[in-house]
Amino acid sequence: MTAGAGAPLRKVLVIFAHAAPQRSRVNRRLAQAARSVPGVELVDLYETYPDFYIDVAAEQDNLADAAALVFLHPIQWYGMPSLLKEWVDTVLVPGWAYGAGAEALRGKHFWLVASTGSPAEAYAPDAAHGHHFDAFLPPYRQIAALCGMEWIAPHILHGAHQSSEETLGAHVDAFAARLSALTAA
Template sequence: MRKVLVVFAHAAPQRSRVNRRLRDAARGVPGVELVDLYESYPDFYIDVAAEQENLADAAALVLLHPIQWYGMPSLLKEWVDAVLTPGWAYGAGATALAGKRFWLAASTGSPAEAYAPDAAHGHPFAAFLPPYRQIAALCGMEWLAPHILHGAHHASEETLDAHIDTFVARLGALTSA
């Protein structure tokens, strides 16, 4: 079994319909280690050495969060900036993350139809993924197709249950890959 590191970032998980449930489900998957950034680092002071050691021991990195203003929550951005350093995560001689898998599991408040050239967000949802894809590419990681739930605020319980079941199955598959 290979360890999968799930980095969870949600500033108010008690108000979350989907991300809190995904976090809790991930905690129950054998071989998965979950780091709740807002719980672990409420002061935004990230223990870089500990996070790098944890990530170095993982076969896959999963970023789990809501999409906020077309990107990741601020503490997750701080984690990326602090932990994925040149010479360790990327650049000359950096091999710590090479060959690991990178998976984005996220939710949006808007329905999928809102992500179109003539809709509210003006672009297809894929247009907001290049920063994530580039993190994976720069670090030599394998990009996996993201697991996205659009319209999380209004999704039915059946939709949420199916989304979580698929997430758990894919996490389990990552631990054995």
């Protein structure tokens, strides 16, 4: 597939948002894995926009050329990091991402790849977070739905700080394999 003016279509665009990746066991390795998969472009939001001033035109051009959008980040206070929220607010605007005549994202895939500090069992009605983890996914599902994107089941690592090296390695390998599959789709 090609984008405008004969440019090759970037298959997968990974938007990485972690304010301190040097302190991350999980997200840093996932970002490194994404960079190693042919056909994947990773945008590190905190590295690219330390002042939070997002180049909307450049980000929209980047996204328009992608067949899939991946959000890669830790879950912080039940949602996305602040710079990713700013990216969503400024890049995914009416008339371009959704609404009358907006076709830029329609039919693309949307995949959430995230980690939590708490173990999976902490996400239950009678546990620390009071809800199953799926209760915290509606904003992401709605971004995909509103923009006409196809939702891919999230890839989540719970208890990231306590995960064994074996568990972490398997999680990263599964992520890289799925990215490779998305580039071939």
